[in-house]
Amino acid sequence: MENIIRLAVQKSGRLSEKSLAVIEECGIKYSRNKVKLKAPSYNFPLELLFLRDDDIPKYVAAGVADVGIVGENVLAEEEAEVRVMEKMGFSKCRLSIGIPQAVGYTSIQQLNGKKIATSYPNLLGNFLSQNGVEAEIHEISGSVEIAPGIGLADAVCDIVSSGSTLLANGLKEVETIFRSEAVLIANPSLNAEKESILDQLLFRVRAVKKAESFKYVLMNVPNDSIEQIMNLMPGMRSPTVTPLALEGWSSMHSVLKEDDFWESIDKLKSAGAEGILVIPIEKMIV
Numbered sequence: 001m002e003n004i005i006r007l008a009v010q011k012s013g014r015l016s017e018k019s020l021a022v023i024e025e026c027g028i029k030y031s032r033n034k035v036k037l038k039a040p041s042y043n044f045p046l047e048l049l050f051l052r053d054d055d056i057p058k059y060v061a062a063g064v065a066d067v068g069i070v071g072e073n074v075l076a077e078e079e080a081e082v083r084v085m086e087k088m089g090f091s092k093c094r095l096s097i098g099i100p101q102a103v104g105y106t107s108i109q110q111l112n113g114k115k116i117a118t119s120y121p122n123l124l125g126n127f128l129s130q131n132g133v134e135a136e137i138h139e140i141s142g143s144v145e146i147a148p149g150i151g152l153a154d155a156v157c158d159i160v161s162s163g164s165t166l167l168a169n170g171l172k173e174v175e176t177i178f179r180s181e182a183v184l185i186a187n188p189s190l191n192a193e194k195e196s197i198l199d200q201l202l203f204r205v206r207a208v209k210k211a212e213s214f215k216y217v218l219m220n221v222p223n224d225s226i227e228q229i230m231n232l233m234p235g236m237r238s239p240t241v242t243p244l245a246l247e248g249w250s251s252m253h254s255v256l257k258e259d260d261f262w263e264s265i266d267k268l269k270s271a272g273a274e275g276i277l278v279i280p281i282e283k284m285i286v
């Protein structure tokens with residue numbers, strides 16, 4: 001029985017850098033030779049495999065890799081049998097239908113009988129049939145967005161992030177059919193040893209992810225506002241409060257959720273907090 005897990009990440013592309021950054025933040029060290037497909041870690045029982053993103057789901061399903069990091073869009077399109085263990089919170093995008101800007105849009109029914117170019121025939125096909133639309137799906141592997149402009153299709157179904165690619169090609173987004181982000185997937189039947197390494201990996205990944213969604217906050221507060229501020233910032237268990245040399249004031253330390261950041265800061269200020277310092281957290285284990 002092999003006592004390592006093989007983690008498939010995208011060789012080069014939009015997922016690569018962030019996938020490797022998470023591995024590094026998990027304290028997993030490896031040396032990479034750019035021409036090689038594999039990189040073993042020397043301080044964690046893991047080997048990295050560098051693959052094209054489209055191949056990751058089937059390689060994980062087949063057990064060539066034990067785990068992988070891939071976009072949900074690719075996973076859903078490939079329909080591979082894997083377990084989704086964790087949403088990674090990066091490479092967020094959506095799969096949308098775009099039509100020429102000059103064409104008015106009233107409803108999805110308008111796509112009946114039309115030709116739609118995409119690299120996602122399964123996801124598009126399912127969406128169209130759920131909506132009772134019969135359209136011709138024209139599968140192309142790249143530069144989907146130029147298809148209407150060169151007369152190859154009436155519409156596109158492609159990944160959108162900022163929307164600027166659609167815009168630059170004279171298209172507008174009319175339907176969102178799928179929302180995606182990078183996920184960590186695993187083979188459905190790992191042996192006990194690999195499963196336990198996966199647990200250790202997930203523990204670290206979650207600590208890194210959690211840290212990213214919180215900030216450490218230090219501030220000076222008038223003593224008679226401590227209770228009010230404590231209610232605004234419950235912290236991990238409860239905030240740390242230590243007296244300042246200045247009579248009537250304390251220093252308060254706690255954590256704040258990134259999502260509520262500005263709203264919380266405004267409330268803290270109106271409750272009398274001063275000298276607010278906000279510090280990134282590297283790892284967070286609760």
Ligand code: PRT
Nearest residue numbers: 013014015052053054071091093159160161162163164165
């Ligand atoms: O070579 P390999 O097959 O491994 O890579 P790839 O070229 O197939 O994929 P890659 O690296 O482009 O994307 C990998 C994954 O990143 C995708 O499967 C998505 O999960 C995710 N992702 C996030 C994106 C985008 N954002 C994105 N903007 N994938 C593609 N795009 C493209 C899109 O196809 C379109 O051409 O960017 C353009 C749209 O971007 P905006 O910002 O102009 O809307």
Ligand code: ZN
Nearest residue numbers: 052053054055
């Ligand atoms: Zn790809």
